[in-house]
Amino acid sequence: MKRLIVLLPLLLLVVACGPSFDEEGFEKVNNYADEMIPLVEETNFELIAQIENEQLNESAEEYADKIKSINDNYWKDGSIAGISEEELEEWQIKMSRGNMEWDIQGEDLADTLYELNADSDYLANAINDVIEESTEETEERLIRAIESSQNSAEQLRKVIYNK
Incomplete structure (x- = not known):
């Protein structure tokens, strides 16, 4: 009985230390970032070139359609x-790549996601x-x-990928 009393708090501690975010949800968020960040950067690069030529062509409209x-x-x-x-604001995510480790704070993630959504629609x-x-x-x-x-894409990249 004493062992059960000692093991029960340890079991609860292990269960409580699980991920503090929705792993499947984070995968979807990550997929959005993987699609939108490079698209915004490519779109902006192409638009700047077209603006320098003083006229947008049909590819600009295609970029707008892809973003939407x-x-x-x-x-x-x-x-x-x-x-x-x-829900996003509550997330706490520990990330690692090679020897690098960083934390993603839910509030930062939510802010940058919502900014990129609004700015890319704009x-x-x-x-x-x-x-x-x-x-x-x-x-x-x-x-x-x-x-x-461009700024929103860079901020989201910094939060998710620590780059």
Whole structure:
């Protein structure tokens, strides 16, 4: 009986020390980052080249469609892959790659995910606005969208990949 009393708290401690995040949910979040970060970077690189030539071509619209498609695939009703912002904020994730280890704080993850979602949507809409009617105002909005989406992609990369 005494052994049971001693082993029970140890068992509870082991169970309580399990992952403090939804592993399947994190895989979906990671998949979103794996798709969206390089797409935003590629889109911005291509847009800057097109802006320097003073005209967006049809590939710009294709980039906008891809961005919207990825966001539509992962984001529904204000949550990513069915995971609410509140749930994300509670996550504590220990990561490692080779000899490097780092912690992902749920609040940082939630902030950067929601920023990239908003900024990438803003980018896609700004692209479509310039294609629809190229004015000084729509072009300035596109430049701001490029800058903000690039920054958001870099911040999410830093949080998830520690790069």
